[in-house]
Amino acid sequence: MADKKQDVPTIIRKHKSLKKNLVAILLDIQAQHNYLSPESLRVVADALRMPLIDVLGVATFYRAFSLTPRGEHTCLVCMGTACHVRGGPKILEEFERRLEIEPGQTTKDGQVTLETVACLGCCAIGPVVVVDGEYHGHATIRRVGKILEKYYKPSPSDSPAS
Amino acid sequence: MITFRMNNLTVQAEPGSTILETARFYGLKIPTLCFHEGLTSWGGCRLCVVEIGEGTRAKLVSSCTYPVEEGLVVRTDTKRVWAARRMMIELMLAMAPGSKVLQDLASEFGVTRVRFKPKNEECILCGLCVRMCAEQMDAKAIGFQNRGHQRKIATPFNIKNPECRLCGGCIYICPACQLRCQGPQAETTLCNACLTMAPTCLDHYDDLQCWMYDNGQCGTCVREKSAAGKIAETTAASHHEPKVR
Structure with a gap:
């Protein structure tokens, strides 16, 4: 998918430069570029003849959009009621400790973005962690490391221990 | 009819x-x-x-x-x-306890306590400034951003917007800003006229030339000037050559 990035004007043309397609345009830019850069938002605002602030209002409203580059892998930790009582916050803490970031942030090397989610609808296997769409049920603090290993290899310079 | x-x-x-x-x-x-x-x-x-x-x-x-x-x-x-209005006043007062408009409303409706944690946001998200900017000034320089408890009014990317003509309409109409003018500040504040326009009310407190045309009505200049040397320092620092009259 990320092999060939469509540039922003192409995406806008694809949606016929219509105001009503703003969300679709932003979604496409997000998918292609992994985030909405200030420049791309300015281009969108100009092309759709909208005030920049309105475009930003939409871009900051939805969780699907990110104004900072997202990592290659997205790690969602469920904070829904069922996962919460089964220790979701502790698992999130473990992720925070290992990745050295807070929810909503991306690791320095741009590999993993950590996010929380309200409920994923599979409370039976809670606490749930989803990495790149792959569900890991019955998560425990011990298994956090194993889950991360599968996707994330910290570069030697980053890890303070070695 | x-x-x-x-x-x-x-x-x-x-x-x-x-x-x-x-x-x-x-x-x-x-x-x-x-x-x-x-x-x-x-x-x-x-x-x-x-x-x-x-x-x-x-x-x-x-x-x-x-x-x-x-x-x-x-x-x-x-x-x-009345119960609904009282609750709204209480909630808004928690957002902006310093607002005179809200305090007057509270006394009018007998709101004597605020049971919520004061947030001191100085903004009740009434959207007057946003509409003022868009409809009367035709600038659309400020608007709502984010959602829920993070909702705020800001310029795009929190930096000075070229659309903004520093008309001051947003500050003029605001019911919650306690201090109409807070002196020169970071790039993130909306007005910053003091940084871009001269003379400023902070610089020339003696002969008030407030750009908002209500010469010291808000009383901010007086308070800012006498508050502490700290503010005077910032003012002096932000204006490279303090004008001498």
């Missing part, structure tokens, strides 16, 4: 007008915060709520956005309405 009942009076109004307009025409007092004659109604502050309908079907609506209907029954000052 549309005929309906308001507080047991039979009243008439032009089609398309709102309950609030009719009430004000007949001299009934309805408090408002996010409403301004020159701007579109928004229905955000919920202070202007009135009760419509009868019996169990009675409900609260914002009168500034509710168009009049034939046979409507409106009550503007029931217990329920």
Whole structure:
């Protein structure tokens, strides 16, 4: 998918430069570029003849959009009621400790973005962690490391221990 | 003309007008915060709520956005309405405890305590400045961003917007900013006229040349100047050559 990035004007043309397609345009830019850069938002605002602030209002409203580059892998930790009582916050803490970031942030090397989610609808296997769409049920603090290993290899310079 | 009942009076109004307009025409007092004659109604502050309908079907609506209907029954000052208004004032007061407008409303409605944690945001998200900027000034330099408890009013990317002409309309209309002018500040604040325009009220406190044309009415210059040497320092630092008169 990320092999060939469509540039922003192409995406806008694809949606016929219509105001009503703003969300679709932003979604496409997000998918292609992994985030909405200030420049791309300015281009969108100009092309759709909208005030920049309105475009930003939409871009900051939805969780699907990110104004900072997202990592290659997205790690969602469920904070829904069922996962919460089964220790979701502790698992999130473990992720925070290992990745050295807070929810909503991306690791320095741009590999993993950590996010929380309200409920994923599979409370039976809670606490749930989803990495790149792959569900890991019955998560425990011990298994956090194993889950991360599968996707994330910290570069030697980053890890303070070695 | 549309005929309906308001507080047991039979009243008439032009089609398309709102309950609030009719009430004000007949001299009934309805408090408002996010409403301004020159701007579109928004229905955000919920202070202007009135009760419509009868019996169990009675409900609260914002009168500034509710168009009049034939046979409507409106009550503007029931217990329920006052309770709702009191709660709104209490909530908004927690957001901006320093606002004189809100404090006056609180005393008027007998709100004597705030049970919520004060946030000191100096903004109640009434959207007046946003509408002022878009509708009267035609600039659209500021707007709402984010959502829920993170919702805020800001310029794009929190930096000075080229669309902004520093007209000061947003500050003029704001009911919550306690200090109309807070002196030169970071790039993230909305006005910053002191940094870009000379003379400033901070620089030349003696002969007030306030750019907002209400020469020291707000009293900010006086307070800022005498508050501490710290502010004087920042002022001096931000203006490379302090003018001597």
